[in-house]
Amino acid sequence: MRPTLHYDAVVVGAGVAGLTAAARLAEGGAKVCVLAKGVGSTHLAAGTVDVLGYDPERVESPAEALPELVAARPDHPYALVGVDAIGAALGWFAERVERGPQPGYRYVGNLDRNQLLPTAVGAARPSALVPETMAAGDLRAAEPVCAVGLRPLREFHASLCAANIARSGVEARAVEVPLDADRPDENALAIARRFEDPAVRRAFADRLASHLREGERVALPAVLGVRDPHAAWSELESRLGRRVFEIPTLPPSVPGIRVFDALRAAVRAAGGRIVMGAEVVGADRDGDRVTALRAHTAGRATTYGARWVVLATGGFASGALTLGSDWVVRERVLGLPVRGVPGAGEPRFGPDYFGDQPLARAGIAVDSAQRAEGLENVLVAGAALPGAEPWREGSGEGISLASGHRAAELVRAEEGLAAAA
Amino acid sequence: MAGLSTDVLVIGGGATGAGVAWDAALRGFHVVLADRLDLCEGTSGRFHGLLHSGGRYVVKDPKAAEECIAENRILREVASDCIEDTGGLFVTTPSDDRDYADRFAEGCRATDVDCEEIDPAEVLREEPRLHPGISRAFHVPDASIDAWKTVWALARGAHERGGARILPYHAAVAIRRTGDRVEGARLRDTRTGEELDVEARVTVNATGAWAGRIADLAGIEGVRVLPGRGIMIAMNHRLVNTVVNRCQMPTDGDILVPIRTVSVMGTTDVHTDDPDDHTVRQEEVDAMLEDGEKLVPGFREARALRVWTGVRPLFQDTKDDVADTRDVTRAHTLLDHTERDGVGGFVTITGGKLTTFRLMAEETVDAVCRQLGEERPCTTATERLPGSEDGEHYVIGERLARRESQLTDDQLICECELITRRKLEEALRRRGTDDLGDFRRVLRLGMGPCQGGFCMYRATGIMHGLDGMSVERANDALLGFLQERWKGVWPILYGDQLRQARLDDWIFQGVLDVGHLRT
Numbered sequence: 001m002r003p004t005l006h007y008d009a010v011v012v013g014a015g016v017a018g019l020t021a022a023a024r025l026a027e028g029g030a031k032v033c034v035l036a037k038g039v040g041s042t043h044l045a046a047g048t049v050d051v052l053g054y055d056p057e058r059v060e061s062p063a064e065a066l067p068e069l070v071a072a073r074p075d076h077p078y079a080l081v082g083v084d085a086i087g088a089a090l091g092w093f094a095e096r097v098e099r100g101p102q103p104g105y106r107y108v109g110n111l112d113r114n115q116l117l118p119t120a121v122g123a124a125r126p127s128a129l130v131p132e133t134m135a136a137g138d139l140r141a142a143e144p145v146c147a148v149g150l151r152p153l154r155e156f157h158a159s160l161c162a163a164n165i166a167r168s169g170v171e172a173r174a175v176e177v178p179l180d181a182d183r184p185d186e187n188a189l190a191i192a193r194r195f196e197d198p199a200v201r202r203a204f205a206d207r208l209a210s211h212l213r214e215g216e217r218v219a220l221p222a223v224l225g226v227r228d229p230h231a232a233w234s235e236l237e238s239r240l241g242r243r244v245f246e247i248p249t250l251p252p253s254v255p256g257i258r259v260f261d262a263l264r265a266a267v268r269a270a271g272g273r274i275v276m277g278a279e280v281v282g283a284d285r286d287g288d289r290v291t292a293l294r295a296h297t298a299g300r301a302t303t304y305g306a307r308w309v310v311l312a313t314g315g316f317a318s319g320a321l322t323l324g325s326d327w328v329v330r331e332r333v334l335g336l337p338v339r340g341v342p343g344a345g346e347p348r349f350g351p352d353y354f355g356d357q358p359l360a361r362a363g364i365a366v367d368s369a370q371r372a373e374g375l376e377n378v379l380v381a382g383a384a385l386p387g388a389e390p391w392r393e394g395s396g397e398g399i400s401l402a403s404g405h406r407a408a409e410l411v412r413a414e415e416g417l418a419a420a421a
Numbered sequence: 422m423a424g425l426s427t428d429v430l431v432i433g434g435g436a437t438g439a440g441v442a443w444d445a446a447l448r449g450f451h452v453v454l455a456d457r458l459d460l461c462e463g464t465s466g467r468f469h470g471l472l473h474s475g476g477r478y479v480v481k482d483p484k485a486a487e488e489c490i491a492e493n494r495i496l497r498e499v500a501s502d503c504i505e506d507t508g509g510l511f512v513t514t515p516s517d518d519r520d521y522a523d524r525f526a527e528g529c530r531a532t533d534v535d536c537e538e539i540d541p542a543e544v545l546r547e548e549p550r551l552h553p554g555i556s557r558a559f560h561v562p563d564a565s566i567d568a569w570k571t572v573w574a575l576a577r578g579a580h581e582r583g584g585a586r587i588l589p590y591h592a593a594v595a596i597r598r599t600g601d602r603v604e605g606a607r608l609r610d611t612r613t614g615e616e617l618d619v620e621a622r623v624t625v626n627a628t629g630a631w632a633g634r635i636a637d638l639a640g641i642e643g644v645r646v647l648p649g650r651g652i653m654i655a656m657n658h659r660l661v662n663t664v665v666n667r668c669q670m671p672t673d674g675d676i677l678v679p680i681r682t683v684s685v686m687g688t689t690d691v692h693t694d695d696p697d698d699h700t701v702r703q704e705e706v707d708a709m710l711e712d713g714e715k716l717v718p719g720f721r722e723a724r725a726l727r728v729w730t731g732v733r734p735l736f737q738d739t740k741d742d743v744a745d746t747r748d749v750t751r752a753h754t755l756l757d758h759t760e761r762d763g764v765g766g767f768v769t770i771t772g773g774k775l776t777t778f779r780l781m782a783e784e785t786v787d788a789v790c791r792q793l794g795e796e797r798p799c800t801t802a803t804e805r806l807p808g809s810e811d812g813e814h815y816v817i818g819e820r821l822a823r824r825e826s827q828l829t830d831d832q833l834i835c836e837c838e839l840i841t842r843r844k845l846e847e848a849l850r851r852r853g854t855d856d857l858g859d860f861r862r863v864l865r866l867g868m869g870p871c872q873g874g875f876c877m878y879r880a881t882g883i884m885h886g887l888d889g890m891s892v893e894r895a896n897d898a899l900l901g902f903l904q905e906r907w908k909g910v911w912p913i914l915y916g917d918q919l920r921q922a923r924l925d926d927w928i929f930q931g932v933l934d935v936g937h938l939r940t
Contacts, residue, residue, distance in 0.1 A: 157882020
């Protein structure tokens with residue numbers, strides 16, 4: 001079938017890597033289309049930009065640790081993209097969020113020093129770049145914390161969170177503030193939508209104020225709105241007269257959805273197209289080039305002609321890589337060769353849950369220019385790259401941003417498109 | 422050291438031990454029931470969930486078949502709440518010996534196992550996932566039984582009716598013996614290290630595959646139990662709604678049991694020297710998946726949730742001159758050590774199968790009565806267990822119906838198994854333990870497709886908030902649960918379940934960063 005739609009680049013996947021690559025390509029003037037089966041890990045993740053949190057000990061400064069990591073682990077995605085690309089990608093991301101659909105919402109931080117933000121269980125988690133709504137949570141600050149539980153929300157337990165924060169040396173306690181709810185349980189997204197309403201925020205602030213003590217900062221589950229979190233957060237800070245910060249909850253992740261919204265807006269602002277619900281099921285090839293992708297969209301097959309393809313399809317979590325019951329790893333979208341798979345007889349997983357899990361480092365085999373093995377015009381970005389264990393390293397968003405950003409740069413260089421805007 | 426005096430001390434809190442406690446309590450004895458782990462954490466909690474009709478044994482072991490069908494009929498009445506009346510099928514697949522079906526039908530007639538041959542086409546309408554090449558099919562009264570629920574009902578009943586003391590996490594560290602009498606045991610609380618001296622008129626060794634070790638402690642020789650290790654695989658939904666057996670001589674991987682929200686494929690049989698050896702071998706997993714395909718084509722494409730091993734206790738008496746002390750035709754073995762060894766006050770019960778636990782308990786308590794020279798008749802064949810008073814069987818939609826009636830007033834903590842906050846809090850208070858695994862067994866918390874991915878953070882938070890538990894204990898409970906869960910997950914992690922596991926990793930190791938709670 002001859003393609004009816006032609007693009008300079010078709011990006012597969014709408015996670016951080018895919019949307020970043022697509023936005024960068026579109027910003028350079030390319031005609032871009034994103035095909036995605038569904039949303040990516042944004043909706044599951046914390047909404048922070050983690051570049052390098054553990055190596056395997058906690059990393060204080062990614063800027064200092066990255067050169068060593070790159071030297072010691074040449075198979076790591078950071079070795080592929082290079083340290084400079086990481087900083088460039090982070091800068092680009094922060095700018096796009098500021099220009100994005102959530103007025104005034106921005107990210108703070110840099111590669112010099114990780115911020116130590118409490119998780120919903122109260123562990124101190126290192127992130128390089130964090131939403132302004134989370135920044136006051138840094139556990140290096142001595143200011144005592146009052147963690148606030150919202151009764152219908154099951155995904156945040158303030159007392160457990162506060163108790164673990166206290167273990168790390170910051171004074172902390174918990175209070176429970178019931179929200180008026182129609183149901184006994186609501187998820188973070190439902191509550192966030194209610195926090196868009198200034199009247200709800202005012203009433204909540206009034207109820208909370210009496211519980212607070214002098215000098216405390218306030219920890220809330222991350223529910224301060226999806227469309228206008230800056231307004232919700234700054235209003236609470238001013239009404240309560242103290243610093244307020246969000247703590248990421250179990251999925252669905254409200255700050256993660258904000259990331260998705262901001263990146264989607266960046267793609268669209270630059271003229272890119274995004275087709276959700278489009279599952280890529282095959283490709284047309286001409287020798288070592290892919291000429292078109294076939295996708296199932298809206299109940300029918302559509303062919304998207306492409307000069308370049310960026311695969312940002314994710315790893316095992318997204319289903320782009322599968323391990324069959326025959327113990328063979330397959331790349332599902334294009335049937336590409338994979339790398340980093342333990343050989344027959346070698347362990348795929350280890351018996352210690354927190355120990356080494358060799359299979360986790362499997363990914364699509366690529367060359368140094370992120371090109372899928374054997375294909376001239378297919379680039380790979382994000383969690384589909386081999387060599388990393390993002391959730392254990394605390395490197396997920398860093399890898400996705402940097403490799404998505406660089407994939408776009410590589411295409412732009414080949415195509416002679418405009419340099420970075 | 423604290424002390425306790427009782428009529429009967431039962432060591433071993435599986436179905437047999439709990440059954441002995443219930444039986445003895447109903448006969449008016451005061452009982453102490455102790456297990457080194459939680460109740461039903463050994464063999465009884467590690468089987469496939471089949472309440473045998475006896476069909477499996479009609480050709481190979483007719484005596485066992487007769488016992489099974491008799492007990493099946495009794496348990497359906499007295500333990501109705503623990504049983505789902507799934508019915509059972511024996512089917513001849515293209516991989517099976519075609520001549521066996523006639524021998525099977527004949528065996529059922531000879532052993533009184535209710536059996537009706539039905540049209541394979543009808544079977545495929547009822548169970549459309551089964552192999553379409555089935556040539557013969559028989560209906561039998563197999564069912565699935567929730568062992569955890571059964572054992573806890575037995576223990577609760579023993580406590581309510583006879584004041585029995587139930588002591589999980591109490592290991593027998595020494596058997597008290599004076600001359601030719603056993604007079605109880607010293608127990609150690611495995612969580613606190615505290616010891617407890619239990620003086621008993623009769624001590625029952627109901628430790629199954631571990632029976633030799635307890636007999637050794639009593640200074641009794643030659644009680645040798647060969648553990649036979651088998652693996653079982655839980656698939657994430659009910660591939661069938663009827664217990665399905667392959668119609669052939671019993672062998673590995675020939676049975677699929679729908680139980681609660683899952684179906685369990687079983688099993689293998691490998692001899693092992695160590696009953697605590699839970700190694701799952703890759704070859705066994707592969708063979709079991711292959712066998713699954715023979716019953717349900719496409720079995721490999723379904724999600725495999727967990728794999729675990731259980732050990733059958735296979736008794737071997739190394740004493741030569743004791744043939745008369747036990748009934749060698751029985752699948753289970755009762756050793757009255759007065760007769761066998763001249764040691765009074767001590768009885769060992771081992772072997773057998775979950776389906777016949779009540780009969781084993783009856784025979785054991787009969788022996789206890791003989792030892793004490795008292796005549797007290799057994800009533801467990803007619804006394805209903807707590808929860809089974811109305812004689813209604815468990816039905817699969819039960820929790821959903823209950824949940825729908827409470828939709829507006831209670832939080833849902835585990836979406837997979839439909840466990841509400843109130844139910845969890847009630848169990849947390851009742852059990853007074855901080856091992857989340859205990860709630861897994863009692864409530865099925867974390868047993869569903871997400872394997873605790875979403876409910877475990879919530880459960881830990883609730884547990885910590887409930888009774889002022891220390892944060893260190895709450896953290897240990899969560900980390901311990903994750904590690905314990907992983908043990909059953911990683912040897913069979915593939916396909917969509919691997920995807921699920923990665924999502925759980927994002928949650929626990931990414932968003933929550935629980936790995937760094939460890940100090």
